[in-house]
Each structure stands twice: as C-alpha cells, then as structure tokens.
Amino acid sequence: MFSGDIDRAAFVVYFLGAIVPLTGLAVVVDRYVLPTLDNRNAEIGLIAGVLCVGALTLGAFLALRQVMSATIARMDRDKERLSGLLEWSKQLGATPHVSEVLEAATVSAAEIEDAQAAWIFLKGDQDEAPALSGSAGEDADHLYTRNAGAVDEIVTLSVESGRPAMRETSDGEMAIAVVPLPKESGLRGAIAAMKTGDAHFDPRELEALETLSGIASVALQAADLRDAQRNFFSHVTDMLVTALDSHLGFHRGHGQRVAQYANRLGRKLELDDATLERIHFASLLHDIGMLKLDRNQQMTRATCDQHCVLGSRMISRVRLWRDLAPIIYHHHEWFDGNGYPDGLIGETIPLESRVIALCDAVDSMTSDDSYRTPLALEAALEELAQCSGTQFDPDLVEAFLDLARDGLIEIGPPPMA
Ligand SMILES: [Fe+2]
Structure with a gap:
C-alpha cells in the first residue's frame, strides 16, 4: 500500500538525517570535547544539550509522521473514492434502462459515501415535490419511513436551490447529505445519502456525491433516450405490420x-x-x-x-x-x-x-x-x-x-x- 511505502521512507530519512548525525555528534563530543573540559557543570550542560537536540528531533519526526499519516490516509480514501466513481461511471454509462440507472446510482452513492442508505428523487413537470424513485442500502426503506419529513424537506430545499445540502442531528446519531442533479441535464431531482451512528459527511464526500450526481444525470438522459427509441421502434413496427396486414x-x-x-x-x-x-x-x-x-x-x-x-x-x-x-x-x-x-x-x-x-x-x-x-x-x-x-x-x-x-x-x- 502507498501509505506503508511512505512510512518506511520516512523512517529511512529520519535514520539517515537525524540518528546517524546525532550519533556521530555524540561520539565526537564524548571523544574529543568532554576530555578537554575540566568543569563538571559544563560537561552535564553539553550532554543535556545533545540529548535535548535528540529529543526535539524525535518529537519533530513523530509529529511530522502523524501529519503525513493523516494526509496519506485521506489520499488513500480519495483514491478509493475516485476509483469507485470511475468504476460506477463505466457501469452507469452501459446501463440501458432508466430503472437500472436509478438503482445503480443509489447503490454507488451508498458505497462511495460508506452510507447506510442512499436515495434518488426525481421531480416531473406535474409533480409538486421530488418523488422517491430509487433506493439502496439494507435499512434504506426503514430509515426513509422513520425520517421521511426531514429527508423530503432537505431534498426539496436542495432541488429548489440547486445547491448541495447537509444536515446532522446534534447528538451525531444521523447525518444526511443531498446533492441536486445538475440543472443543465434538464432533469430535476437529487441524490441523498444517510449515515447513522457517529455520523458525519466531510466536504470531500460531498464533492464525490456531486460528481456521482453529474455522472448519473448523463446516464439517465442516455437511458431515457434509449427507452424512447425502443418505444418508438416497437410502436412504428406495430403500425407498419398492421398496415401491411390490411394492405395484403x-x-x-x-x-x-x-x-x-x-x-x-x-x-x-x-x-x-x-x-x-x-x-x-x-x-x-x-x-x-x-x-x-x-x-x-x-x-x-x-x-x-x-x-x-x-x-x-x-x-x-x-x-x-x-x-x-x-x-x-x-x-x-x-x-x-x-x-x-x-x-x-x-x-x-x-x-x-x-x-x-x-x-x-x-x-x-x-x-x-x-x-x-x-x-x-x-x-x-x-x-x-x-x-x-x-x-x-x-x-x-x-x-x-x-x-x-x-x-x-x-x-x-x-x-x-
Ligand atoms: Fe417475402
């Protein structure tokens, strides 16, 4: 794993850049400096100084390593999320029916966000509010039934404003993130993800959900067009066959x-x-x-x-x-x-x-x-x-x-x- 390689590299750099020079310094002080000193306090001061430099170097290394580990872990998560998005974008692009795209979009939202539930809402021209059109996650139905009011409210807010929205309960028991489908797609709707238990969405997760929403809207348009094509050909063929029957x-x-x-x-x-x-x-x-x-x-x-x-x-x-x-x-x-x-x-x-x-x-x-x-x-x-x-x-x-x-x-x- 990338983080493991970086950790090993940091230890090597620390060893060569701090441990070796400090050991060398300690040897030089011990062999050439301490014998020339006749004052006991000066000896103790010099040894304490060398030890302090060593301790500070070790402290700085450990602090740096912790920052690096956190950064690398975040990079690993981002990389994982990006790979997930790429994989799902391929799958969504090849999905032929609208219903399958809706299902795949929610499954990918739940997976990428590591969420307990994900839903997709669509709003037709005649609808007053976005309607639940697909869901994923073991508890998706149960969570939606229990929180329908709050979920519908934040989804409507997001769809109307065209902006992402997040809400967390004060006890941290539940968090919901909603991103609207891009307006340019001509579709009105949103993808929502919910986490429970020590729940939180960070800004990067919200960005990933926005990217997924863009991919899903393109896939939905393509699938809708294919559905319309199939419908057109099937009915036109029917009409032609009927015309042929009556002609003959x-x-x-x-x-x-x-x-x-x-x-x-x-x-x-x-x-x-x-x-x-x-x-x-x-x-x-x-x-x-x-x-x-x-x-x-x-x-x-x-x-x-x-x-x-x-x-x-x-x-x-x-x-x-x-x-x-x-x-x-x-x-x-x-x-x-x-x-x-x-x-x-x-x-x-x-x-x-x-x-x-x-x-x-x-x-x-x-x-x-x-x-x-x-x-x-x-x-x-x-x-x-x-x-x-x-x-x-x-x-x-x-x-x-x-x-x-x-x-x-x-x-x-x-x-x-
Ligand atoms: Fe024939």
Whole structure:
C-alpha cells in the first residue's frame, strides 16, 4: 500500500538525517570535547544539550509522521473514492434502462459515501415535490419511513436551490447529505445519502456525491433516450405490420407468427441478443416491400423479386434499421443457390435471412390464408425436412424439428394485434 511505502521512507530519512548525525555528534563530543573540559557543570550542560537536540528531533519526526499519516490516509480514501466513481461511471454509462440507472446510482452513492442508505428523487413537470424513485442500502426503506419529513424537506430545499445540502442531528446519531442533479441535464431531482451512528459527511464526500450526481444525470438522459427509441421502434413496427396486414388482405398476423418462430429458433441456436433483436424486427418487417406493390397484382416470381428489393430499400433509409436491410433483401434466397434476388449459396446468405426464410415457409404452409389449404404441423415439418439442404439450411431445419419435437412450436390463429 502507498501509505506503508511512505512510512518506511520516512523512517529511512529520519535514520539517515537525524540518528546517524546525532550519533556521530555524540561520539565526537564524548571523544574529543568532554576530555578537554575540566568543569563538571559544563560537561552535564553539553550532554543535556545533545540529548535535548535528540529529543526535539524525535518529537519533530513523530509529529511530522502523524501529519503525513493523516494526509496519506485521506489520499488513500480519495483514491478509493475516485476509483469507485470511475468504476460506477463505466457501469452507469452501459446501463440501458432508466430503472437500472436509478438503482445503480443509489447503490454507488451508498458505497462511495460508506452510507447506510442512499436515495434518488426525481421531480416531473406535474409533480409538486421530488418523488422517491430509487433506493439502496439494507435499512434504506426503514430509515426513509422513520425520517421521511426531514429527508423530503432537505431534498426539496436542495432541488429548489440547486445547491448541495447537509444536515446532522446534534447528538451525531444521523447525518444526511443531498446533492441536486445538475440543472443543465434538464432533469430535476437529487441524490441523498444517510449515515447513522457517529455520523458525519466531510466536504470531500460531498464533492464525490456531486460528481456521482453529474455522472448519473448523463446516464439517465442516455437511458431515457434509449427507452424512447425502443418505444418508438416497437410502436412504428406495430403500425407498419398492421398496415401491411390490411394492405395484403390475407396472411394476417404472418409477420408476428414468423417473428415468434424465429425468436424461438434463434434462442435454440443460442444467438446473441443483438442478433435476436435483428431477427425479431426483420421477421416483422420482412414483407414490408409489399406495401409498394399493387395489392391486386398477381404474385409472380418477378413481383416477389421486387418485394425483397423494395423492402430492403425502404428499411435502409431508416438509419437505425439499416442493418435489417440486407436481411430483408435476402429472405427468399435458397440454401442451394436457387433462390432470389441474388442466388446466394449456403452460409453466404445472412444467418438472419436463413432463419426468416424457414419460419416464413412454415407459417405460409400452416396458416389459413386465401390461396392454399393449410397443412397440419406434422405435414409442414415433413415438407421442411424434404427441403433441408435445398431450400433451407439443414442445421436450422434440424434445430426447428427439435423445437417441434419438444412441443415448442404451435400453429394456430394469428396473434391479436
Ligand atoms: Fe417475402
């Protein structure tokens, strides 16, 4: 530890800078000065002088060492707090949901402040006062219930004034520190920490809490934006899928059923979350290009070619959906190269497209649409097995048949919109 190294260095400096010269002085006095003195009082005075110098040096060293130890201990605590803040800032930055950021911010506040409880309060436009939005610490709920009036009062004061606030009880049994979220973040709220039993917050702890409040507000804004994005995409996708269903007039719920099969198949294949998310949205939107085609037009190979290209072009214009475009473009490729639009072969076809192609076919065979009699699941699975290696990726067919054997594939009425 840093403090241990400094302590050892101080002893070495004391030994070389004080003990060695003083010992040398004592030897010189003893050998060369004392024999020349014939006055007993002068001898005693000289010895006392040397001893006094030694005692003063030792006293000064001990006092200096104590100051150094206190300073180093404070530096160690600051370093620990800074490392904690850096660690938490990384975690908060990577936290995707607002609720998770609120939880992480209070846990970090309690840890960094070494406090028994920490809370975060947020004030919406319609709220009269900041409302408790997250807490951490074993006794957080109990402490808040017992001190709700005092805590709410100091939090409101801090949020309204935009300044940190601290309060301690006169018996030192309880201390609370509150820092507001920075006004520039556009959020109104505060982080509070409470200590009990010989409780005290020093100014450095308050500074650390202010830094944490800044980090938490940035993370909250980012998570809120991500939540808004997710909400937007999920609802816009719903609207597009509904529009597609009503445009085609048949095949209602096709996109949702394909997404359901594809999600199960993706999980069976243990695909990562990002791939599963791409598969989900691309399944829902795979036939979106049909919106650009005349619904009365007969579905020929040329028309089908077009819906892949048109759909991929439509989706590629949405920046956050751009990675879905190639998946949609290739969802009618065959594993043996006899598909369209590009006639890609095997694993050159994106995995997500191969998954959707298989699930699309299963639903087309089994759903009650207007142009063919639906097959029972067993018959559809048989057809799937026959087309393994030609139309479909054999590994995916295998995994899908496993799912069906485990009873995880159900065909039925389209899900409700
Ligand atoms: Fe299609």
